[in-house]
Amino acid sequence: MKPAPFRYERPETLEEALGLLAEHGEEAKVLAGGQSLVPLLSMRFARPAVLVDVNRLPGLDGIAAENGHVRAGTLARQSAFGEAPPVLERVPLATEAVPHIGHFATRNRGTVGGSIAHADARAELPLALVALGGSAVLASRRGRREVAADDLFVTHFTSALEPDELLVETLWPAAGPGWGCAFEELALRAGDYALGMTACVLHIEEARIAVARVAVGAVTDRPTVIPEAGELLAGEAVDATLAREAGRAAARAVDPVDSLHASAAYQRHLTGLLVERAVLRAWEAAL
């Protein structure tokens, strides 16, 4: 379990990092917390010619509230992110999602930006970002652009990042009064990839749902909003029956495949069940 040969670069500035990405393009891979990439390198599933270690880049680990968002620098560690005061106050969905990511040790190293850029369809932070309708800022020598989470995740392990781009920060919409959210997942062991996962965000006006975003991961090729569930909920007050219907709508909308640990039928059932639970909890949180 030793990586294939690669060249190692450790830029000290963002300019230098973007220059290296522009120079090496698809030959390069960005190393941040390394909690996904290093095992992939060791198993030789990933064989980049150049590894660009961005851990020394200054000023990219901040977490701050600003204009209805919380901005998280790409190098913010997952554990710090989940417990940062602006996140605790304004992005409770992220605080709820973070403990499901791996283990203490991996969360202390793993970065927010790395998890988003890795675009694993089974990962918690991409799902939370999609459910919240957040976005990411991508930088390259060519300039900067902000990409909505819905457009960022293309398919499993594939994002809209161009080979010369570095994800520099993520924007997490802040929750205000009337907003409620819930994150649900089930894994066979603490820290394992989930067999089913969902994030639900509701906004209530006059005891009715004004905005409902139900997103699921793990059983889809990318974190995916389920519009059928949202439409069912819009304009309604949630009760057990409606929550179950929303779950069923989500279960119908996904098309999982059999895996070593769970049949497609189980994953579909579980997705529905978790959506049902999340809708109920989000409703209670929003009231």
Add this chain to the structure above:
Amino acid sequence: MRQQWVGRPLPRFEDEALLRGAGRYLDDLDPAPNACHAAVLRSQLAHARIAKLDPSAALELPGVVGVLTGADVAELSRPFPAGVDCPIPYRAAAVDVARYAGEPLAVVVARDRYVAEDALELVEVDYEPLEPVLDPLTAAATERLLASDRSFRYGDPESALASAHLVVRERFAFPRWSGTPLECYGVVADWDEATGSLTAWANFQGPFTLHSVAAAALGLPGSKLRLITPPDSGGSFGIKSTVYAYVVLMGLASRKLGVPVRWIEDRLEHLAGSSGATARITDVEAGFSADGELLALRYDVVEDVGAYVRAPEPATLYRMHGSLSGAYRVRHVAARNRVVTTNRCPTGLNRGFGGPQLYFALERTMAIAARRLSLDPAELARRNLIRADEQPYRTPSGGLYDSGDYAACLDDALRLARYEERVAERDRARSEGRLVGIGVACIVEPSISNMGYITLARTPEQRAGELPKSGNAEGASVQVSPLGGITVRVATAGQGQGHATVCAQIVADQLGVGPADVEVITEMDTSTSAWTVSSGSYSSRFSGVSAGAVLRAAERVAAKARRIAAHLLECDPDDVELAGGRAVVTGSADGISLRRVAGVAHWNPEALPPGLEPGLQATAFHAAPNLDPPDADDRIASSAAHGFVADVAVVEVERETGRVLVLDYVSVHDAGRLLNPLLAAGQVRGSFAHGAGVALLERTVYDADGNLLTGSFMDYLCLTAPELPPLTTGHRQSPSPFTPLGAKGLGEGTTMSVPAAIGNAVADALGRDDIELPLTAPRVWELLA
């Protein structure tokens, strides 16, 4: 005042160094300077003819020293001997045909492991795929794959079954699983061309019978294979006994290439190519009277040992042979045992070693019978348990149980579990539609196995001409230096059990010193340690046999010290007592220090009693009694000591997800005298976690083509701390009459009982018999759906 150290919960001396990272594991050692690093090329297919294996491109890569191929292995070594005559010989690497995915095809040796792995990719292999056989029942029907087929009959099971009020007939499948030690295999091999001998450092777990197996494969006399195990080994649970195959492989690489070779196995290799427990299919027929007496048991077993019968297999099947009747008084027992090979990695020792497989079938059968007889399962067990006044008890298949009040242990377990309240709570929960269940398991935990059981795989006629085997001895040395320093040397090659602490306690009692005054050397070296074929730590034999050897050696040193002291103090040796670091005349203030006694023995032999040898050192061997080879009727006392375990599991199955929540787990043990209750608690807890692993999560899965699907820790689901169910334990201490300190092994019992107890509890919760391990949420949900 004389202290009694044995029996006290002394914290482990080993812990501080291990927790500080100061342990000395194989990869911390650099015993052969300039060793080159090996990487193993492994078969990608489960069954294939190796049409071509061309290392020439790999040899071109800078830094590559050379390559050992299967052809070299065929030329330089012989097949490993095994307990049965197997049509398919097992060698350290595949020769012509690969028989499991992960089987070694070649070894690349390079200046570092990175280069070695780069070079692996350059070795050109042409596979001609062959049809793999993965189904054990298919293998059982294929002559070439059926390695052994033996039938045993004790009493008159046919008549007993015919007269039974109820006959339970069920099939139980036990999954393949493993021990997953934290530290994987490691070997440094150094071939000495001048003497034609091999020195190998390896984190091998004895039994050192496998030293002879390795020497035979290398074509060396035992004296030319020097095997050294480091002071520390990061867990084994049986799995590291199979390191010997890699000792041979790396030894051959060192011999061919003329350099010392270092190989540190990684986790992917470990899961694919080390070892695992056998998967077993057991058809049970069990006859009961109307009031629940178990009248007869018949087993039809198909044991899947993987691609080769690798020594010590088929031992997994025979280790429990004397305990086929479990903890019960049944006198009529029959078994048909078939050992088959399939295209999976070969199996070997794994904590519990045959016990989990046997007791899952037997204890599930008891639970099913209880339900069909409308009896409480604890009551059914009680009616059948061997009684205290029947001990020592000879089982129908020849086992000799030593001591214990099984019913009293069961009662303790029921009391600790608040059994009657739990039953009422279960019934109440059920009326609310919840799925709550209670499971009971009563098992006998054998320890100190009789190696002769392996020969049951052969017929009495085949055995007749052979040297009878029943090895179970262990050696130990105790010495006192000229300055009074006390050193113990054992050959147990422990892997974290705390042997050094217990050895120090034993010797401290005998020599009248504190345990901290005793140094224990756990490094094992076949050229200098006192050892024998059965040396090591398998079959929970430390407390019964190894501790006995330490005791015997310490007793001899103490006796000599008393003789010397008596001579110097001019009194009778019987009046000398060793206490507080001194030899004192009983009932008086007269005495001299132990250091002075040792000093005389070393510095001034002239002052010794006439005829006494100088020095203060003893090496002793101890063997457990009653371990004869199998008799002409295939009866065998397959182990020397037998503990007892009574468990109660309470579970709730979450209907919506299938998740099994273990609400309560009680395990009561009688392992004889506890030498160190703190270490005993650790052993029980670890054994519990291992058993709970296979009950709830762990299994090794191959697909229909023989590809390993659980090839990393992402998919091979070891139980981790958050998944560990709550555990309450209790102990009784009925000393074994057959071990010097009255102690029995206790490191495997809960691994044997938990799969059965949790299985019974989940079956009870679901109200159905067709449950299969591991009981993961999706699998349980499928049963509910």
